[in-house]
Amino acid sequence: MRRVATLYSSSVGKKIAMALSGVILFGFVLLHMLGNLKAFEGREAMDSYAEFLRAVGTPVVPEYGVLWAVRLLLLVALGVHGTAAYQLWRQSRKARTQGYRKSRSQTFGYASRTMRWGGVIVLAFVIYHLLHMTTGTVHPDFEYGSVYDNLVIGFQSIPVTAFYLVAVGALSVHLHHGLWSVFATLGNQNPRLDRIRRPAAAAISIGLFVGYAIVPLAVLLGVLTLG
C-alpha cells in the first residue's frame, strides 16, 4: 500500500492512475453505447435488457447487487481520474509559473485545456443524465422500468437532444486525446502500434460519437417512436 502511495505521489504515478481509471471508464462508455443500440430492437428488447442488468448475478447476489458494485467502481474510477487530473494540472501550473513567464496559450497547451474543459462538460452532462434517465427528476414523463419510453419521450425535446449531442461530442474529443496518449505510451515499446495510433484513436472516438448520437437523432427523425 505504501509503495502504491509513493508511486502515486510522483507525476508518473498519477498518470498511471489516470490511464487505469480511464480504461475502466472507457469500458463502461463502450458497453453503454452498445446497450443503447438495443433501442433499435424495440421496447421489449430494451426494457428486458435493462431488467437483466438489474437482476444480473441473482440468486448468488441480491437483485441490484452487481449493478451497485459496478456503480461504485465507476464512482471510484471517476474520483481517481478527476483528482489525479486536478493534481497534475496544479503541479504543472506551479512548475511553469515558477520558471519563465510565458504567454498563457503556450503555458497551458491546447490539448490539456481541451481535456480539462471536455472533462468538466462530460461531468456536468453525467449529473444531468442521471437526473434525466435514471432518477427521472428532470424528465417530463418518467416511469421507472419503462426505459424505452423514457428514452423516446426524453429525446422528443430538441434542446435536450442538442445538449446530448454536444456532450457526446465533447466526450469523443476527450476520449480521442485520452486514447491517443495511452497509445503513445504503449507505442514507445511497439513501433507498429505507434504507426496506427492516430487513425486508431480517431476511428474509436468517431465510432463512439456515431453510436451514441444515432439514438437521440433516430427519435427526432421519427425512426424510434412510442407506437
Ligand code: HEM
Ligand atoms: C445519447 C447518448 C445516451 C443515451 C441514449 C443514454 C441512455 C441511458 C439510459 C436510457 C439510461 C437508464 C438505464 C436504466 O435505467 O436501466 C442511462 C443510464 C446511464 N448512463 Fe447513459 N445514455 C447516453 C449517454 C451516456 C454517456 C455519454 C454516459 C457517460 C459518459 C452515460 C452514463 C450513464 C450512467 C452512469 C447511467 C446510470 C447507470 C446506472 O447506474 O443505472 N450515458 N443512459
